[in-house]
Amino acid sequence: MASENFIGLSVVSGFFIGLIFAFIGFNEPENIVxxxxxxTAIFYLIVISGISLFNWFISFDAKRFNKEQLEDxxxxxxxxxxxxExxxxxxxxxxxxxxLEQEDQEK
Structure with missing residues (x-):
């Protein structure tokens, strides 16, 4: 899964989880919002931190390929x-x- 998709999924999940717990715990609309x-912000920060650490510790070295073999x-x-062809x-x-032979035979 791409990093952007993972961030989006986590933010939306955090929003709905926060909304559910806010409805359960609070009665005033300002507190719910x-x-x-x-x-939602906490979920976003956690996911951004996780992705940053993942990209920092996991190196994506470019794979080198053999040009001569590819050309061959x-x-x-x-x-x-x-x-x-x-x-x-x-x-x-x-x-x-x-x-053409069939046409000649038909004539």
């Missing part, structure tokens, strides 16, 4: 595509010849 905002693989695939051209030519 204040408690909900506080709980691509050349192989290009040659295979050419071979298939030539086979397809041969088959299409054969079909054209057969159709």
């Amino acid at each position: 204040f408690f909900t905002l506080v709980v 693989n691509l050349e192989y695939y290009v040659s295979q595509f050419r071979k298939k 030539n086979e397809l051209v041969y088959v299409l030519d054969y079909i054209k010849r057969v159709e």
Whole structure:
């Protein structure tokens, strides 16, 4: 899950959890709004801290790849595509010849 999605999910969860506990614990609307905002902010700070620590301690090193091997693989695939294309051209030519022969026989 992407960091932004995790933050969004946690903030929305914190909002609804805060709202539920605010309705249970308080009767005045100002207290309900204040408690909900506080709980949402606490969830946000916890998640931001967790993601920051995760990104700080987990290193995402760039993977290096072998350029020559990649080029060789691509050349192989290009040659295979050419071979298939030539086979397809041969088959299409054969079909054209057969159709022409059928037309000549019908005349």
